[in-house]
Amino acid sequence: MNDMQEKTSPSPEPADPAGGPEAAGPGGEAPVKPVIPAAAAKRANASAIGMIIALVVSIAAFLPIILMNPLPKTEGYRPDIDVAAVSRNATDVAGFTPAAPETGGTFRPNYARWEAGTGSGVPTWEVGFLTPKDSFISLVQTSKANPTWLLQQTRNAPVTGSRNAGGQEWEIRDTGKGEKSLVLDYRGTTVILSGAAQLDEFATLADAVVKSMESSPAVTVSPSGAPAP
Known part of the structure; x- marks a missing residue:
């Protein structure tokens, strides 16, 4: 009889989720902050670095063309005075x-x-x-x-x-x-x-x-x- 009682003894009651320490109750507890996964953060940084590299490459490609073709010099307005x-x-x-x-x-x-x-x-x-x-x-x-x-x-x-x-x-x-x-x-x-x-x-x-x-x-x-x- 004792063996049967030990086998059928009830398991501990699960903690009440509404009263646990992890719950965000009306008492003003701080909400859980979202965390960006490391892989996503790495991909975002890689995209920004890629854009900067592409911009630098574009400027370097067009700079020699601009230097070889300077803007024409203007003499300014010359009034026709008789x-x-x-x-x-x-x-x-x-x-x-x-x-x-x-x-x-x-x-x-x-x-x-x-x-x-x-x-x-x-x-x-x-x-x-x-x-x-x-x-x-x-x-x-x-x-x-x-x-x-x-x-x-x-x-x-x-x-x-x-x-x-x-x-x-x-x-x-x-x-x-x-x-x-x-x-x-x-x-x-x-x-x-x-x-x-x-x-x-x-x-x-x-x-x-x-x-x-x-x-x-x-x-x-x-x-x-x-x-x-």
Whole structure:
């Protein structure tokens, strides 16, 4: 009887799943975090590395082609300025024929205009030139120059010498910081060339300015039309 009781004794009751330590109850126990299998993680890393290698290979393949075929260089926008035409249009209001130097296209004008001089009281003819050496020289001409205006135009630079151009002696004013000016009083007007160009380019443009001034009548009347004193 004892043997039978031992054989038929009930086995231990299984733990209640709802009350076990592994269950996520309403008490706020931390949920089980999903784990990516090692094989899947390895495949993901291998795919990312493969994409990077493919990108590097593609760049290396196309880089020599790009280097052998550089982008074309552009000269930028070049405005078509007819200085002579603008000069003729400004003659009546200026009271003189503004200088329109002819340089054979070596000096490219990028503006030409008549300024009434409302602020300074000095009306001026203004032209900007790009030089053959990619520098810049501005031309300013007036029949109403005064010492204050002259200092403003030349940045208060002192007189450092002179330069003959077009058979005339131009006064050189140099700031010592790259900017310089050539000044000429001739045939009733004052002309100032200013910029950071080299003196040989200044001289070339100054020669053309003198020729232009000599081809036009000297100033005999004021801009208002009354006889000059």
